[in-house]
Amino acid sequence: MADSEAVTINDGRWAAMLRSLAALADRTPDTSTADMCDQLGRCVQSGWSAESVGVWQRTDTEAPSELRAVAGAADDLVRAGDVAQREAIITRGLSDDAISLQPSPLARDRQLLVIPIVIHNQPAVVLAHLSRSLAPTEKMSLLLGAKVLRRQFSARSATVAAGDKHQAADIASLLKLYESLDWNTTTFNVVNEARELLQCDRVTLLCKRGSTFRVNGVSGQVQFEPRANVIKRLELLTTRVMAWGETFHVPTRETLPPQIDEPLQAYLDESPTRVMEIVPLLTQQGDQVTESRSHQQPWAALVIEGFRAPELIASSAQIQGLCEAAAVALQHADEYRHIFLRPLWKGLGNIALASRYRTMRRLVSLIVMVSLAALTFYPATYQVAARGAIEPQLQRVVYAPSGGVTSDVMVSHGDRVSQGDVLLQLENAELSARITEILGQIQIANQQISSVRSLRLGRETRDASAELGRMAGEEQRLERQLVSLQTQLELLRDQERELTVRSPIDGVVVTWDVERQLGTRPIERGQRLVTVADVAGPWQLRLRVADKHAGAIRQARQRQLADAKAQGQLAVAFVLGTDPRRIHRGQVSSISDAAQPNETRDTELQVTAAIDDPTLRTAAHVSAEVRATIACGQAPLGYVWFHEIVDYVYSRIILAFPHWDA
Incomplete structure (x- = not known):
């Protein structure tokens, strides 16, 4: 049997065989034993691609040990003629009432599947020969199919009805074969296989997340809506x-508390x-619970x-075994x-698996060593x-030189x-009222x-000396008052002239x-x-650098100033937000x-950087956003x-440990 023909859970023949088995089980009362066994053998041989299938049953004679082949004339055990060995296998299958998959006595590279069933209230054994050794996934599928087959043909018989504890152990052993390391696959298999084995309508898996339980899988559904009302209410109830x-x-006869009943x-x-x-x-350790359930x-x-x-x-007991x-x-x-x-x-x-070859192992080691050396010793520009x-x-x-109201905008x-x-x-x-008032006072003065x-x-003509002195004093007082008023007027005139706002430089108005x-x-x-702004003159960058990088910039600047051979300032590369495809150059000023x-x-x-690129005068506009990098000298590539x-590591981890000078 080729790998492509391996029986898997999702194989189309697997589904067809299940439907055929269900139909055969329903026709059991109306079909003779010979026809039933013949159809059963053909169904099993076709569904599993078995090399041969035989159905054996005890005779109705008084000799209890006599056996007969009800169907499957091509059974290899019949052709082999080893009667003692054949009867031992069949008798053990009937007495143990357990499904077994064992090496075939005919050849080491073949497998013999023994399935005890009941037909017309009489025990029987199905022997299926498989042509080669099976992979673990194939064994899981075969054993699951055997379980379904025995259940279909043993539902009405008391001879195959084991106790609940024994049946639960069989189900638990079967499900353990499906232990997958993929979480999604495991949850899907658990809910769907549990629904089939427990013969219920729906099984839902919920896992604890924080203090609440969340739905992780629903039988019969590959995906589900986690925000649906039924999902949310089930999560709250659980x-x-x-x-x-x-x-x-x-249902329960007990009175439930409100926090559960609602x-x-x-x-x-x-x-x-x-x-x-x-x-x-609960958490399991092998087949045992790690702690007491309580x-x-x-x-x-x-x-x-x-x-x-x-x-x-x-x-x-079945439910408990399955859940474990x-x-x-x-x-x-x-x-x-x-x-x-x-x-x-x-x-x-x-x-590591690929490195079993010596050349690959040496190549990987060489690449790792060269990479570490480059990261440690190769210099690169730290930006x-x-x-x-x-x-x-x-x-x-x-x-604005003073407060007021705009009367005319000229630009x-x-x-x-x-x-x-x-x-x-x-x-x-x-101000205008104050000037008018001062002018009036000057006129009065x-x-x-x-x-x-x-x-x-x-x-003076009448020669009144005392009166003349008083009038001369009054005239001097008024003249001093007039000088004061004129001084105030000049100050107000200066303020009035300041209300005319003029351009301080030659340039372009950039205010929008x-x-x-x-x-x-x-x-x-x-x-x-x-x-x-004087857009025709030289331009510059006004940059903002995070404070954590200030030390690197200052140290680079000091090294460059101390180096007599250094030319110019720290180099700056930048791009405009309006044209990020072109890189421009400048220097820190x-x-x-x-x-x-x-x-x-x-x-x-x-940080201020000077630039001398005539093309920027047409490509950029005032206060255009730029992204820049400042070259701060050489450092190992790994640090860069x-x-x-x-x-x-230095600021958060090493600094967390106290350091004191001795």
Whole structure:
């Protein structure tokens, strides 16, 4: 039998054989023993690709040891003619009432499958010869098929009805053959095989996650919706029940506490369930429970449900045996999937397997040694990442000299202006009123001076010395008052002239939508009004570097300043956010002495870099975002690649241990 013909659970012939066996079992009362055995032999031979199949049964004569071949004339045991050996195998099969898969007495490379069954209330034995040794997966499929075959033809016979404990042990032994290391495969097999072996309508597996139980598999479904109401209510019910740690049966005559009765009624409203058992799965050590059940918390639960019958067909012993076997399978799969770095160990194992050849082993060793040497000794440029903006070196921000209201905006975004050009006009009503008031006071003072001077001249003609002295003093006081008023007027005029905002440099207005932002709006003293930049001149980068990289930049700068042969400054490579495909170059021109917090309260170092690339004047715009790297000298390749890990180890792990100088 070729590998492609191996009997597997998903094989089409397997499903066809199950249907044929069910049909034969239903026709048992209306079919003769000879026809029944003949059809059974052909069905088994076709479904398993057996070389020969024989069905043996005791005769109805008084001699209890006499046997006859009911079907399967091509049986190899018949052709071999070894009557004693043949009768020993058949008699042992009838007396033990146990399925066995053993080496064939005819040849070492063949297998003999012995299946005791009952036909018309008479015991019989099916002998199937398989042409070669079987793989473990093939043995599992054959034994499962044998179990189903015996159950189909022994349901109505008391001669094959073993005790519940013995039958549960058989089911547990069968399920242990399906212990898979893949978690998804194991959960799928557990719920689906449990439904078939327990003859129920649905089996659901729930595993503990934190303090709650979550559905991991539902029989008959490859995938399920975890947010469905029926799933959520079953999870809540199982979580409440598993707090007890005991098997829970529905229906029950006991009065249930509200914390269980309420989720139970809610679940029954969503599900057609008539009978249900929730069985806890405990940690297993081989075939034994590691601790006493009374002291162990369940880590999973199996929910067994029936939709039609008022009671489950399977007995408590059957259910308990199956659950213990399922716990072993699930525990092994869970331990396997939680192996630390399992894909890495698996890959290393494959490499070790491939390295059995001397050439491969030497090649792998050479690659590892060269890689370690390169990481340790090969120098590479250590670069620090930075972000920032590009802007002209010469730009000025114009601030409001005093408060007021914008009366006229003379420029707009992109206008070219010269030094001294009017940008906008402000008005200050309070200042205008003050100037008017001072002008009035000056006019009054002039009138008073003229009046006093006229009176004094008239008195001089009549020679009134005392009165002339008083008038001269009054005239001097008024003149001093006039000088003070004129000084105040000059100061106010200066403030009035400042309301005319002018450009401090030659350049371009880079403030967006000046008219909308400043037109007819109140302005506070010191408020930012307009930015003028000399876009035709040299440009620069204003970069922000994380404070953790400040030491590397400062050390590189000091090394370069100390090296007399060093040319220029630290190199900077950057790309524009508007054109990330082109890399531009520059040099660090200045580094701030202190770090400053940013918007997220992370401290950053301010770095300025000079650039001399004429193409940037057309490709970039003012304050365009840039991403840059600053070359900080040479370092081993391993540190350049993994410096984040090295710095983390030093700052978080090594620093955790106290160090004191002796």
